[in-house]
Amino acid sequence: MSEDRICVGAFAGxxxxxxxxxxxxxxxEPEDIETYGxxxxxxxxxSFTLSLTRAVKTGFAADVDGITTKEQADALKGVRLYADRDALxxxxxxxxxxxxxxxxxxxDTGGAEVGRVSAVHNHGAGDLIEVAGPGLKTPALVPFTRANVPTVDLTAGRIVIDPPEGTFPE
Structure with missing residues (x-):
């Protein structure tokens, strides 16, 4: 996947x-998905061009160029949609x-490497970063708040975390 594109949504059937x-x-802003070209x-x-027609439970109904039947629409279920970064x-x-x-x-706040961000999740209560590393049997989830992640340095490719106690095994 190109770094020049960002995932902005997915087809759900x-x-x-x-x-x-x-x-x-x-x-x-959920409705902005149709403005990214x-x-x-x-x-x-x-590629797809979509036009939102109405809000529905868990998203929107949309017309998609070239999709004219229920079967074609169902075949798209699960396809993730990416927008060009410069359109965002x-x-x-x-x-x-x-x-x-x-x-x-x-x-960590002492400068020791803990791992790498392997995913970002949001289950409705805010973003969580998933940290995986060699010393971790399972990835750790850290709330993505200023208190828990005081530094994000994209240029240097690193973040500093001050996670809640008990997030990482001692």
Whole structure:
């Protein structure tokens, strides 16, 4: 996947029988997903232009160019949608795209390397960074707050964490 694209949503199957597609938006302003122009599959081999038609449970119904049947819409279920980075809004200094955090080296406040960010999750109560490393049997989840992650340095490729007690085994 190109670093020039960011995941902004995913198809979630068909909506009705007329070829509309259900879309989950991962955007801060969910309806903005239709404003980013052409959207791509992760491997960049397929592109989609979508037009939101209405809000539905867990997302939107949308018309997608070239999709005219329920079967075609169902076949797209699970396909993640990527927008060109230059089509996305610039972020304030204290906000980051999840894709930019994944792979960063994680240091503790003493400068010791703890691992790397392997994923970013959000289950509704805020972002969690998943930290995987050689000394961890299972990845650790750290709330992505200023208190727990005081430093994010994309240029240096690292973050500093001050996790809640008990997050990492002693």
């Amino acid at each position: 068909s909506f009705g029988v007329g070829g509309e597609v259900r879309v989950k938006s991962f955007c801060a 052409t959207l791509w599959t992760e491997d960049g081999t397929r 809004p610039s972020l304030p200094d204290d906000e980051f795209y999840h894709a930019d955090l994944i792979g960063l080296t994680v240091l």
